[in-house]
Amino acid sequence: MTCLNHYVYPNQEEQKWVVFIHGAGGSSSTWDRQIGSFKLHYNVLTMDLRDHGGSKNMEPSYPSYNLQIVVDDILHLIDHLKISKASFVTLSMGSFLMQRLAIQKPELIEKCVLAGAVFSGTWQLRWFTRLALVFNSLFTYKQMYTIFSWILMPRKNHQLARRLYKIQAHKLTPQEYLKWVALYDDFFSTLDEFRNWKVGFPTLVLMGEQDYVFMSGAHRFVKRQPNAQLELVSKAGHVCNIDNSMEFNERCIEFL
Numbered sequence: 005m006t007c008l009n010h011y012v013y014p015n016q017e018e019q020k021w022v023v024f025i026h027g028a029g030g031s032s033s034t035w036d037r038q039i040g041s042f043k044l045h046y047n048v049l050t051m052d053l054r055d056h057g058g059s060k061n062m063e064p065s066y067p068s069y070n071l072q073i074v075v076d077d078i079l080h081l082i083d084h085l086k087i088s089k090a091s092f093v094t095l096s097m098g099s100f101l102m103q104r105l106a107i108q109k110p111e112l113i114e115k116c117v118l119a120g121a122v123f124s125g126t127w128q129l130r131w132f133t134r135l136a137l138v139f140n141s142l143f144t145y146k147q148m149y150t151i152f153s154w155i156l157m158p159r160k161n162h163q164l165a166r167r168l169y170k171i172q173a174h175k176l177t178p179q180e181y182l183k184w185v186a187l188y189d190d191f192f193s194t195l196d197e198f199r200n201w202k203v204g205f206p207t208l209v210l211m212g213e214q215d216y217v218f219m220s221g222a223h224r225f226v227k228r229q230p231n232a233q234l235e236l237v238s239k240a241g242h243v244c245n246i247d248n249s250m251e252f253n254e255r256c257i258e259f260l
Contacts, residue, residue, distance in 0.1 A: 008081045009058030013039060013048040020114070021087050022046040022260065025078065027096030027120070028184055029149055029173035031057030034095060037249035038256075045257060049090075051081060053101075055180035056172070069183045071190035075104050082112070091115040091260050095245060097122060100191070103198035110204055117256050119210045120242045123195060123221035148181075149173040156217060156242045165243035199225060207232040208259045212240030212247055235259075 011032055022042055026034040032050040042048050052059040054069075054077050066073055078101065082090070091114045094102040099121040106113055143151065153166045153173075176184075207229065209222050213236040226234040235255055240247035 005064065005080055006062040007084050008051045008053065008077050010049060010051040010081055012085070013043040015043060015045070015047050018046055020046050021090035022048050023082065023090045023092050024050045025092060025094040025098035025101055026053065027098045029169055029176065030095070031172045033057070033172065035245070038245060038253055041253040041257060049085065051078070053077065055176055055184070068186045071104050071187055071194060075101060075108065078105060079109065089114050093117040093256060094119065096120045096242065100194065104194050106203070107198060107201055113205050115206045115260055117208045117210055117259065119245055119252070120212065120215060120218065121209050121222055122218055123199060123225045144178070146174055159214060159241060161239060161247060162241045165241065165246040168246065169243065199228065203229045203231045205231065209234045210237060210244065210252065210255060212237050212242060212244035214241040215244065217242065
């Protein structure tokens with residue numbers, strides 16, 4: 005089985021690990037503004053999810069994807085590096101993958117940061133995913149990413165995040181994009197299961213204060229979970245680790 009393309013930043017004076025998981029259409033470069041700060045305190049692992057960044061033509065290949073395939077890729081890499089316990093920092097759809105990973109292997113997780121997190125239970129989220137399915141039949145995947153980058157990141161101060169995600173997302177082929185769209189089948193069932201699952205590890209839900217699509221779901225989630233807390237990154241939208249990287253890094257490291 006092929007390992008995901010990944011980058012390790014070792015800290016010789018520290019045993020603890022922080023693992024970063026990017027969102028759909030991103031890559032390990034999503035975290036470029038975090039590496040310098042985090043590697044001073046932890047061993048750091050970043051990765052490219054299947055089909056993203058340098059993780060191309062992985063074996064085994066599949067005609068379509070489900071959530072378990074993507075999560076198994078992550079676990080295979082972590083096992084390969086002999087990481088027995090780690091804290092995780094995830095972004096956007098990476099939070100969705102993290103939810104399945106947490107239910108499947110909670111003993112692996114020390115603490116967790118869910119940034120720009122996606123949760124169920126809001127009409128905005130259900131409207132958003134239904135609209136995505138409709139648009140998928142009308143536009144090419146490159147047009148889709150452009151449309152939804154403007155929906156999720158509409159403000160002037162989100163311009164850098166839009167540009168960086170567009171560069172990475174356009175590296176996906178149409179066939180790879182369609183395989184990731186198939187994950188919709190697992191989407192709401194996983195979100196509902198995690199919402200009703202008792203989170204046993206400290207969790208920080210870190211949202212840009214301008215992330216209007218997913219904010220209400222984040223508030224509902226932390227109200228149900230005693231081990232979860234919500235903090236907002238000022239002057240930031242959905243991709244809050246890019247919009248305001250300094251504040252994002254400070255809040256994450258303080259929590260971890």
